[in-house]
Amino acid sequence: MSTNTILEKYHTTFSKNEEFAQPANNIFPDGVTHDNRHTEPFPIYINRAQGSKKWTIDGIELIDYWSGHGALLLGHSPPEIVDAVTQQMPLGTHYGACHALEVEWGSRVKELIPSAERIRFVNSGTEATLMAIRLSRMSTGKSKFLKFAGHFHGWHDSVILGVNPPFETPVPGIPEGTIDTTIICPPNDIGTVEEHLKSDPDIACVILEPTGGAFGTIPTNGEFLQQLRQITHDYGVLLIFDEVISGFRVSPGGAQVYYDITPDLTTLAKILAGGLPGGAVAGREDLLDFISIKATKSTSRGKKMPHPGTFNANPLSAAAGIAMLKQVKTGIPHEKVNRSAKMLREGLVDVIDQHKLDWAVYGEFSAVKFLIGHGVEGVRAADFDPYNWDYRQLKGGSNSELTMNLRCGMMLNGIDIAGNGGMTTVAHSDADVQQTIAAFDQTIGWMKADGLLD
Template sequence: MAQVATATTISQEFAERFAGSLTRYQRARQVIPGGITHDGRHLRPFPISVTRANGAHKWDVDGNELIDFVVGHGSLILGHNNPAVTAAVAAQLEHGTHFGAGHEGEALWAEKIVELVPSAKRVKFTSSGTEATLLAMRLARAATGRPTILKFEGHFHGWNDYALKGEAPPFDRATSPGIPDAVMGTVAVVPANDIAAVDARLAEGGIAGIIIEPSGGSWATIPLAEGFLQQLRDVATKHGSVLIFDEVITGFRWSPGGAQARLGVTPDLTTLAKIVAGGLPGGAVAGRADLLDLLAFRDDATWNAQHKVRHPGTFNANPLSAAAGIACLTQCANPELQAGCDQLAALLRAGLNAIFVDRSLPGFAWGESSAFH
């Protein structure tokens, strides 16, 4: 009897090729909500489970070698297992992982950021980008005495309660599960590239700070019009609002000094994460000395109790993250690194677009610097 050919679907082929990942995913779902620890790892039919990585490649539990186009959610500009970063972390491990005290690495790390980032006169470390944007907003409110943060449609600033409004369509949605209406009411959302709308909202009053991805929303998914950042700088100064650049992704990637150095516009505060910690957990707020000094204790009990901006944090400037960050930023100081990454991304975008045209597929690839969509 003749055999009837059975078509194999893409999903079936994927399940067979990545069977070990499926097993691990099913196990994880028993103890981890949805089986994932980051919303960005939600993939259909299931996510890949990786066992090791090196350079621009990673290997899953089934031994499949994969090209990693995202490398650590964008935190590994040097690739996986960069020798200098790995050596620095290994050396620090011998001395301790958590001193619960000041250490030389935190000052060296901060000095490297001040050296590279135009807006950075002071630096305060956090454990993530989300914490960094939360702290920057708090500083803006404390400095101005105003309650509201202005942000832009489609711009991502982490997952803290003040960052999610307007991040995804519909941009005018006024509620988000788990976030009180009162909190949502302290965030104003306007379209990007409309400086008249920004100026009008600032004129209404109450805006402590303006936060923006200087690349455009969601790392250049929604590009900014030429000149918009300078216009934003001007109206922020005009109305006395703190201008915050969220450089969690663009920092040290758009240039050694981030998007602000590349584009020639300096904010009052800058939020950093990802590359700043060399692939380990870590973030920072950098910026004007008078703003960051709101975090400092003084020989004044009234100031310390009533005016100082509070910011504890168990893992702030952790020695391992500091070691990785210093080793990474030392290499990021060479602009040839960013130029090489930009060239690779440009080739990738051009190649993808050529495939779309060749196969008559709808869509296109775009992006800036070493990002692509």
């Protein structure tokens, strides 16, 4: 029997963080600066991070699986990136001019991503998908685009539709006209995609996360990607791979190299900029040339996509990005992160089955996905098949009572992982993984003692 519930222990152990949360609530909506950081009963505050770990304001050590929302392939503050940024800082953070670092950064992207004939740097994944869709519209003269339920491409008007269940519900604040130009398809359903492409001549592009919605929460596979490449080609519709997470993580050349498929446009961010802000659109020269003043003048089409952006390819992000892509090129990080994620998934699955819960842990590459209640009668975690699970049962947000207690219990056991899972980095050691599995076991034990689980 536990003498205190998980939430009582959380309030006591992280009390200094609770005090910190009070003023934050008077500054930010919900006291946070990103929806996913909304944490009940209150968030933790971090003031230092190194390798696989981070420390709260009161010095509590946590193994971190947020991994910079996927940006930190090498873990927190790897020496190569710290050196690159530290050397660049006194040399200037914004030249208001072209610079050598952006050329090296761009040439490294070109070297790794085979479809990248041309590149334009932006500041985030959201900006990258905005640009890629607009370029598609300009080049095809069509206005609609097709996306998949549960696939996340940032938060600008068009792409935020269909991200969270119920997927058909319009997102408030988005004009009808934009909603009308967004076609949301069930994931992995090539037949429905083809029906749309056949019946609607006004579709400019199809965009997707090539490893499946939210980095494989709703997984996809190479066969579907091949089919999609073929039919988009057949119907003259552009294919955009949103590789904001998968790019440089799934393989040095991203999902497109892993699955050997050439998209027309690719969106990149996160790892691209080595843990600093930054993004890019890469792809066919004729498409990126819609940004070019020279190309606009030399062709008869007479239309150019305006593209300013104060911090595009800023020298600090470029320096960090170069240092990161040097490591990416070796392919060593990918072997390491995939191996530790697999070890972690297997260990967590065993724990779930020992406790006889209807939970699942799954994922590919460096992803560790949690499903707290898959609802399929009699299916053990070891046999759970995310391909044959109805994705419409996904719950938006992660603050149900169970996920809240799981998250808080894991933090009390030294692990910070979201209610829907996390990602590994090069810095996660085998000992970290074993500690995480033990923490999961302990937390589930506490949840049982608190009467939350049978």
